[in-house]
Amino acid sequence: MTELSILEQPTSGTHTHESRGPSIAARISAMGQNRIGALLLLIATAAAIVWANLATGSYAAFWETHLTVGVGDIQLDFTLHALVNDALMAIFFFTVGLEVRREFAIGELTSWSRAMVPVIAAIAGLALPALLFVLIAAPSGHVGAWGVVISTDTAFLVGALALIGPRVPGRLRVFLLALAVVDDIGALSIIALVYTGDFTPYPLIVAALGLAGVYATRYLRGGRGPVYATLAIIVWFAFLASGVHPTLAGVAIALLVPVYRPDRRDVEHALELARTFRQSPSSEYARAAANSLRESISINERLQSAYAPYVAYVILPLFALANAGVVLSPEILTAAAQSALTWGIIAGLVVGKLVGVLGSTSVLKLLRVGEFGPGLTLDRIAGGGALCGIGFTISLFIIDLAIDDPAAQNEARVGVLAASVIAFVLATIVFRISDALRPDLNTGQTLVRPVDPARDHMYGPADAPYTIVEYGDFQCGFCLKASGSIQEVHDELGDQLRYVWRHAPLVQQHPNALAGAEASEAAAMQGRFFEFERGLFADQDNQRPTDIIRLAQNLGLDVARFERDLVSPEVASRVRDDMFDAEAMGITSVPTFFVNGRRHTGPYDAQSLIRALQSTAGGPDASTGH
Known part of the structure; x- marks a missing residue:
């Protein structure tokens, strides 16, 4: 009997079959990366809090340091904080856009019957937290900050699932990843429609031309990388000049980057060139084989693979370091404990996400609507819904856009941090109880999917x-x-x-x-x-x-x-x-x-x-x- 994990990535040999998009094994590999990224994010958050409390003046002064870049009379002035939030985060949102594009083209969201459950759960997980926030935070005068509670932090979600998830998380992981993609779409749309100020339409004409160029670049026979980079910079500056938050330029560009499954003929051609190089090693054959292999994979997937480590290990930790520096003095903690804004955020993220995700999926399951596979049970979904209350990255991002008062920003950041901790602890408890109550599933002695003559x-x-x-x-x-x-x-x-x-x-x-x-x-x-x-x-x-x-x-x-x-x-x-x-x-x-x-x-x-x-x-x- 051959014994080996069926979900591990090949470590030897050449997998000559064309890809169907990221495989299960590839996603598990990505989970390891996200797990490390989540730990770095946590360390950066702790470092920001310690820095802000031990040296309040230096923390604020450092991130308000101005950088001026320009040629002649054309000058651009940024603070370090703005550089992180407006420029580096555009790369983060670019990778989010790539994932959204991939899921709709070749991923979980291609089939409505499969996508229905995570899509409806995501929509409920967007709407109910916002409603709870508005009801609870109304006395604070910051009702307009309802966007703070709408989004789940995908990096923390996947990292936390790897740390505390159930014994067999496969279907729950796919469900949560699909939910997170829809959640990201909602959050990005709200940032564009609600948190864009001082709108100037004319630069968007330049942005539109740049995006048209991005789309047309796919037809170039070579040298696409420098063209994509140049057009991306032009589009980013056009968004910045228009008043639309420049991070959304990353999303717009990503949605136009082609994604496809490799064609069988391309794979065969790459293999032939590789065999030719093995028989007659030369730099010319090496370049041809490398180029052919690279071109057989869509640029969407290549860009995801290229940027993912930088986003996980550099950009998101830098963002946390620049934005999570809340001062936790007794006075601020007392104010936060009495603040409707803080409690609105905690209720929206912890209660709203859990009830929205679990409640909507419970109704779908009761009505026998949508596709639930073995392992995607309501108790597992409850744990996943609790994890969705970790709204760290985009929550902190929207605080900076939606709230001007520094004191209120501190109260909001306390709410986000508290909600993330509570959501993590609650999910841990739910998953441990779930595993304890399902011994037969965990031992695998019973067939989990009934025999279905219409399917099998x-x-x-x-x-x-x-x-x-x-x-x-x-x-x-x-x-x-x-x-x-x-x-x-x-x-x-x-x-x-x-x-x-x-x-x-x-x-x-x-x-x-x-x-x-x-x-x-x-x-x-x-x-x-x-x-x-x-x-x-x-x-x-x-x-x-x-x-x-x-x-x-x-x-x-x-x-x-x-x-x-x-x-x-x-x-x-x-x-x-x-x-x-x-x-x-x-x-x-x-x-x-x-x-x-x-x-x-x-x-x-x-x-x-x-x-x-x-x-x-x-x-x-x-x-x-x-």
């Missing part, structure tokens, strides 16, 4: 008394041997057996396993899943893109449709769902069998499987997995 790849009668569900990998030799055992079981039991295949590709050990899984789903869209499965098992060593297309041709599939389906969100989501099921049940090796709804241990030869089927026939209902 199944042969045998739907009402057969015996059921085997296999989680496997088309490149695994043990799964190949198991397929022979399954055939023997079927030969002996006949129509008394229904057999179900689900995907658990070991992406680290078998670099083409994910390719095979997704290709089989594309074949399934033409009703040829099991024929394609047999073809993959028959040639486990050759499952590169060209081999997969050749197999589709040999089976008589509509190859043009097959290639389109290969890059469809439906195919990627179907495989990913099985992988999340496997994660939820702690499956780390394949093949893994569930016999009549219960996990099978021991040999999986035909006679062992038949004995297990007969001995568990009166056990859990295999049709429901319970």
